[in-house]
Structures are given as C-alpha cells and as structure tokens.
Amino acid sequence: MSSTLIEQTRSNHEEVERLERLIVKDLQTEPLSTRERLVQGHRVRHIIESIMHTTEKLVETYEDKDGAREDEIAALGGQTATGTNVFNAFYERLKEIREYHRRHPSGPLPDVNDDYEARLKEEPVIAFSGEEGAGRYLDLHDLYNQYINSKFGERLEYSAYLDVFSQPDKIQRKLKFSRQYRKYMEALLEYLIGFFKRTEPLRDLDRILSKVETDFEEQYADGRVEGWENHGQENELIPSQPTVIDLDYYTTVEELIDVGPEKLKEALGALGLKVGGTLQQRAERLFLTKHTPLEQLDKKHFAKPPHNGKQNGDAKATQESDSAKEIALTEAKVKKLCNLLDETIERTKQNVVKKQALTYEEMEEEREGEEANAESESDDEDGQIYNPLKLPMGWDGKPIPYWLYKLHGLGQEFKCDICGNCSYWGRRAFERHFKETQHQHGMRCLGIPNTKNFNEITSIEEAKELWKRIQERQGENKWRPELEEEYEDREGNIYNKKTYSDLQRQGLI
Numbered sequence: 001m002s003s004t005l006i007e008q009t010r011s012n013h014e015e016v017e018r019l020e021r022l023i024v025k026d027l028q029t030e031p032l033s034t035r036e037r038l039v040q041g042h043r044v045r046h047i048i049e050s051i052m053h054t055t056e057k058l059v060e061t062y063e064d065k066d067g068a069r070e071d072e073i074a075a076l077g078g079q080t081a082t083g084t085n086v087f088n089a090f091y092e093r094l095k096e097i098r099e100y101h102r103r104h105p106s107g108p109l110p111d112v113n114d115d116y117e118a119r120l121k122e123e124p125v126i127a128f129s130g131e132e133g134a135g136r137y138l139d140l141h142d143l144y145n146q147y148i149n150s151k152f153g154e155r156l157e158y159s160a161y162l163d164v165f166s167q168p169d170k171i172q173r174k175l176k177f178s179r180q181y182r183k184y185m186e187a188l189l190e191y192l193i194g195f196f197k198r199t200e201p202l203r204d205l206d207r208i209l210s211k212v213e214t215d216f217e218e219q220y221a222d223g224r225v226e227g228w229e230n231h232g233q234e235n236e237l238i239p240s241q242p243t244v245i246d247l248d249y250y251t252t253v254e255e256l257i258d259v260g261p262e263k264l265k266e267a268l269g270a271l272g273l274k275v276g277g278t279l280q281q282r283a284e285r286l287f288l289t290k291h292t293p294l295e296q297l298d299k300k301h302f303a304k305p306p307h308n309g310k311q312n313g314d315a316k317a318t319q320e321s322d323s324a325k326e327i328a329l330t331e332a333k334v335k336k337l338c339n340l341l342d343e344t345i346e347r348t349k350q351n352v353v354k355k356q357a358l359t360y361e362e363m364e365e366e367r368e369g370e371e372a373n374a375e376s377e378s379d380d381e382d383g384q385i386y387n388p389l390k391l392p393m394g395w396d397g398k399p400i401p402y403w404l405y406k407l408h409g410l411g412q413e414f415k416c417d418i419c420g421n422c423s424y425w426g427r428r429a430f431e432r433h434f435k436e437t438q439h440q441h442g443m444r445c446l447g448i449p450n451t452k453n454f455n456e457i458t459s460i461e462e463a464k465e466l467w468k469r470i471q472e473r474q475g476e477n478k479w480r481p482e483l484e485e486e487y488e489d490r491e492g493n494i495y496n497k498k499t500y501s502d503l504q505r506q507g508l509i
Contacts, residue, residue: 005061005068009062023047027040039126042201043119046124126198133351136351144165150180150184151180159353166338166345168227189333216328227328227331228324245264253283256283264283268282271286272303285301391410410426412426414429414430414458418446419442446460446464448464487500
C-alpha cells in the first residue's frame with residue numbers, strides 16, 4: 001500500500017525542516033582549515049540540492065494537475081466521487097491497511113535522527129587535478145595549447161598566457177568570428193564555471209551569470225560593450241563610399257591599367273559592372289563609363305543580380321549579428337568569472353614562476369610538504385607545529401615554504417675544519433662565516449692572516465699549504481736593498497749599496 005498524498009506532503013515538509021536544521025548545525029561549526037571549509041561548503045550544497053528536489057515535489061503536489069489531491073481531501077470530508085457511503089469507504093480503507101500490515105510485519109524502526117546526523121560526517125569527493133592543488137591554482141594548460149596553436153593566438157610562455165587569457169579585447173575582432181575562437185571561448189567559460197563551482201559551492205553562480213546577461217543586453221543594445229560598439233558587424237567597418245576612380249585623370253586604357261587589378265575590381269563593383277576578365281578587359285570596361293552614361297551601356301557589361309539576393313544578404317547579416325552577440329556574451333561571462341577568481345589567478349602566476357626554478361623531484365617533495373602542512377592546520381591549541389620536513393622557522397614562527405628552502409639551498413651542508421668542524425647550512429651562511437669571529441679566531445691560531453686569498457678554504461692543511469706558497473712567492477719578490485739600492489759618486493758613477501760601501505772603505509771614492 002502506498003502512502004496517501006497528504007501523508008507524503010507532510011513527510012516532505014518535515015524533511016525540508018530537518019534539512020534546514022542540519023544546515024544551521026553544520027554552519028555553526030567553524031572549519032579549522034581550508035580543506036575543511038571546502039568540504040563543509042560542498043556538504044551544505046548537497047543538502048540544499050536535496051531541499052530543492054523535495055520542494056519541487058511539494059510544488060507539483062500543490063499544483064494537483066491530475067486532481068488526486070482534491071479527491072483525497074474530499075474523501076476526508078465525507079464526500080466520494082462515486083457516491084459511496086463514507087463509512088463503507090472508511091472500513092474498506094481500514095481493511096486495506098490491516099491486510100498490508102499482515103503481509104508486511106513491521107520491523108525495528110530506524111532512528112531518523114541518526115541518518116541525518118550521519119550526513120554531517122560525510123566528506124564529498126571533490127575532483128581536482130594535480131596542477132590545481134586542491135583548488136588553490138588554475139589548470140589552463142589545455143586551453144593554453146589551443147591558444148598558441150590558433151590563428152587568433154600568439155606564441156608566448158604559459159606564465160605570459162595567464163596575463164592575457166582574461167583580456168579577450170586584445171584579440172582582433174575579425175579573428176573572433178572563426179569557429180576555432182568560438183570553441184576556445186566556450187571551453188574557457190566551461191572550465192571557469194566548473195572551477196568556480198568546485199571552489200565556491202555556496203555562491204549562487206546562476207544568479208551572478210543571470211545578472212551579467214541582463215546588464216549585457218542593455219549595454220549591447222546601446223552599443224556600450226567594449227570592443228563591440230557597432231554590434232560586431234564587420235560590414236559597418238567598410239566605408240559607405242566605395243572606391244571610385246576619377247576617369248578625368250586618365251586619357252587612355254593603358255593609363256588606367258596602371259591603377260592595378262584590385263582597384264579596378266572595386267570600381268567596377270561599385271558601379272554594378274562585371275568585375276571578371278583580364279586586366280585589359282577590366283580597364284576597357286571601366287573606361288567605357290568615361291564618355292557613356294551607365295543607362296546607355298549594353299546590358300552585357302552589367303553583373304547579373306543574385307537570385308533573391310536581398311533576402312539572402314539580410315539573412316546573412318542577421319546571422320552574423322547573432323553570432324557576434326553570442327561571442328560578446330561569452331566574453332562578458334569570462335571577464336566576470338576572471339574578476340571573481342582574481343586572487344586565484346594571481347596565486348597561479350606566482351606558483352608558475354616559482355616552479356620554473358624547481359626540478360620534478362623537488363616539485364613532488366614540495367607537494368607532499370604542502371599536503372602535510374594542510375593536514376596540520378587543525379592542530380590543537382598547545383602551539384605544537386607540525387614540521388615533518390624539519391624546515392627552518394621563519395619570522396612568523398612557522399616553517400618557511402619548501403620552495404624557499406630549496407631556493408636558498410638550505411639542504412646543503414658545509415663543514416669547516418678551521419672553525420672546529422662546524423656545519424653551515426646553505427651557501428649564503430657558508431660564505432658569510434668567513435668574516436665571522438669564529439673563523440677569524442681559527443685563522444689567528446694557525447698564524448695565518450684572514451685575507452681574501454683564503455676564501456673557500458675550510459681545511460687546515462690546505463690553508464697551511466697555501467700560506468707557505470704565498471710566503472715563498474713573497475720571498476722571491478722581496479726587495480733587497482744591498483743589491484738593489486743605488487748610490488752615486490762625485491763623478492756620476494752608479495753603484496749598488498754593497499759595492500759603494502766596499503769602495504768607500506778602501507778609500508777609492
């Protein structure tokens with residue numbers, strides 16, 4: 001036996017109220033991490049969809065298109081469509097109920113509250129690609145490949161593409177009417193909508209896009225849409241006055257030939273004459289109009305009007321106008337979504353620039369580190385910091401980012417024997433320690449001056465060997481006054497110090 005419509009209506013109302021209380025209870029719990037906030041949003045979104053589905057059933061019941069609800073209410077009031085006695089109808093219904101329960105004995109009733117409480121512990125599956133980083137970044141690589149391999153795009157790096165994909169106004173309008181551009185914009189819009197729904201499940205995107213469409217209709221009708229001021233009709237870009245050649249400046253057909261085939265073709269088309277034939281034939285046909293009015297020319301010189309040409313032209317223009325409006329609307333929606341995802345786009349740019357300095361192994365290690373940090377965001381209030389990679393602490397008391405750790409080479413260890421076999425982590429700290437007190441003290445203990453010659457020298461034996469070579473080199477180049485100091489006698493003769501002293505003692509000078 002199926003339940004009555006009134007009972008179903010009561011049950012649906014009760015379910016809506018339970019789901020509303022469930023949403024309030026869920027939102028009263030403050031999420032402790034970004035991931036928990038995202039999971040909570042999707043969980044609430046699913047409950048809202050359940051409420052909407054149940055409400056649709058209620059609306060359908062109250063509309064009562066088949067009249068079943070009205071008949072049931074009338075039966076409760078003692079009226080029947082067939083005129084049956086109300087007591088007989090009551091006992092027949094009671095008999096049906098007893099027969100149903102005899103064939104289907106009632107089992108233990110499930111606790112409805114337990115089912116609803118279990119929904120608070122559900123964790124919806126949210127699909128993100130590895131590049132999206134659980135919704136922190138955009139993954140536009142497929143669209144980037146479409147852009148650089150298209151006629152409307154240009155060859156540029158992925159990081160540069162992130163700066164231009166949200167600015168379709170920079171693309172020439174004549175390139176936007178291609179099927180390739182339309183498919184690209186539709187794919188871009190579809191991705192941005194999907195990403196926004198996955199990262200912002202509680203935002204009413206349908207209402208936002210509906211507002212965009214309303215504003216777009218007003219601006220498009222007034223010609224205020226940027227880049228589509230003339231409603232995108234390329235024909236409006238063509239001057240109203242076609243190219244006409246002033247034949248008064250030409251006296252012969254040969255002079256007219258020098259104008260060129262394209263200008264001749266435009267001039268003939270503007271006058272309604274045939275544009276085909278060789279260059280000589282075109283010039284001759286146009287030269288006829290110099291002395292003969294168009295009304296007196298032979299009909300063979302005029303182009304045949306196309307069959308139903310006006311109607312076809314109007315249909316084509318209407319089709320182009322509709323196509324332009326559709327493309328412009330897609331661009332407007334893309335711009336709006338890019339404004340909503342402005343922070344995510346900027347974060348994606350920074351992530352791409354950062355990854356350019358990392359290897360694949362380092363990127364994998366960083367990803368694992370980010371996942372570990374994300375899980376540790378919900379630690380207790382004791383101040384314990386989860387740092388499985390043992391990263392150095394930053395100015396804020398938290399581990400520095402892994403990419404910064406790799407950028408400065410803080411995973412590299414340098415040891416110095418002169419400093420007592422101390423370890424220095426990172427190239428920067430290693431280079432700085434040569435000027436520090438501990439290293440200078442070690443050099444003084446060795447009797448060696450701490451000069452630039454001994455930079456990068458960390459071994460005691462290497463330092464001693466280098467100092468020995470420096471002393472030998474200084475000994476060879478040392479100035480010896482007894483041999484190199486010069487003296488002059490009264491006659492102008494030059495002697496070194498030793499020779500001068502010997503001659504002076506002997507009284508020769």
